[in-house]
Amino acid sequence: MRIGELSKRTGVSPRSLRYYEEQGLLTSSRSDAGQRHYSDAAVQRVSLIRRLFDAGMSSRVIATVLPCVDDPGDLGVAEETFTAMMRERDRIDADIAHLIETRDALDVLIRANSRYRAELSTTPEPGGAARLML
Numbered sequence: 001m002r003i004g005e006l007s008k009r010t011g012v013s014p015r016s017l018r019y020y021e022e023q024g025l026l027t028s029s030r031s032d033a034g035q036r037h038y039s040d041a042a043v044q045r046v047s048l049i050r051r052l053f054d055a056g057m058s059s060r061v062i063a064t065v066l067p068c069v070d071d072p073g074d075l076g077v078a079e080e081t082f083t084a085m086m087r088e089r090d091r092i093d094a095d096i097a098h099l100i101e102t103r104d105a106l107d108v109l110i111r112a113n114s115r116y117r118a119e120l121s122t123t124p125e126p127g128g129a130a131r132l133m134l
Helices: 003-010 016-020 041-055 060-071 075-122
Strands: none
Touching: 003 016, 003 041, 016 041, 041 060, 060 075
16 A cells, blocks of 8 residues: 555554654565555554554564564564563653653642632622622
């Protein structure tokens, strides 16, 4: 399939697909006219690449991990990939812990703001009318 078809099937822009190729994450063959052609397996490959990017991995790290998918029987590749995956898992765990701390701090502010708004909504205004806070 050509780059436009791969783009439609994956929801990934042609520009991003070309970037994936530049980074060695995706391969294509070329027609005599220089057009890129991808195999049907490229759809799954692009989906995996997107998931890895969405997890916060850099293209360099993804390039380290993908050979394990391509050649799972190579012990050297498996060892190098394992180390990279463990490092990324540790990074993601640290990101999650930081996000949980940030969410907890925001919850404290939300509770304080809710109490403050509740107090303001029951405070009588000059002239006897109660203020309503939205």
